[in-house]
Amino acid sequence: MASKQMVHMNQGQGERSYARNSGIQNAQQKRMKLLIERTIIDLCSSSSSLLPDKMVIADLGCSSGPNALALVSVAVEAIHGYCLQLQQPPPELCVFLNDLPDNDFNTVVKSLVTIRRCNGPVVVTGIAPGSFYERLFTSSSVHLVCSSSSLHWLSKAPEVLTKNQIPAYYIDEHARREKLPMVLGAYAQQFRKDFRH
Incomplete structure (x- = not known):
């Protein structure tokens, strides 16, 4: 599949980088906030009276720059909010960010620090490079998958x-x-x- 090696965002933080030229994608992600929050409520309330001890969230096509953590951050905050509302301890969270191998993962890794919470449950983060048309995760291991501006490929x-x-x-x-x-x-x-x- 040649296209997966050809299509990628401009790297780095320069004037022509994706990080500086992704305002439209950011607006799309902001519109998804309510949908993700509702999905988290449905997911958490359907599991049982108690939340699972661990939850895994993945973003397919995370790209790089300020948008890389937008969707998973909304999901993490929604889980924390739901748990506070029910006065239940939040689950341990694992967040995976996925994009094609040519993505600027150096920039993504530097931004991962912002998703960790000092006073909340442990948030483990990881990178899953590769095409989401190939297997990225073990069977039945992901609770929520987010994606914006990538599934049309x-x-x-x-x-x-x-x-x-x-x-x-x-x-x-x-x-x-x-x-x-x-x-x-x-x-x-x-x-x-x-x-x-």
């Missing part, structure tokens, strides 16, 4: 479209409308296939 273009040389988007509006159901269906099928494995 499929492992490959749908075969039915490439075999028939059908582009994902036609400039001609008539052709676009005619082929749209087939194109949407092909991409949806490829997405389901990618995430079944």
Whole structure:
């Protein structure tokens, strides 16, 4: 899969780095805050009257810079808030950040210090480099998976479209409308296939 080696963010902290040019992604992540908080409440309340002793959270496609910890930080805070509300001890948390190997993990590792809490439960952090189309974690080990601006990357273009040389988007509006159901269906099928494995 050649694309996983070609697609990556600009590294470092410079003027053209992803860290300085990711405002749109940051806005998307802020809109996900309520969804993550609700998911944590559903996850914690469905497990039983007591929370599990340990919980694992993963962010697929974390990238680097100020957005790298945004989603998992919301999840960690939501878990802490839920536990405070129920007056239960919070579980030990393990947070994994994932992106392609060419990601600027040096910048990510430096930011991991901010997620650790001095007065809360232990938050263990780790990096899981690699494509999320490959196995990254042991079976049944992750409680919550977050992702923003990365799951739209499929492992490959749908075969039915490439075999028939059908582009994902036609400039001609008539052709676009005619082929749209087939194109949407092909991409949806490829997405389901990618995430079944």
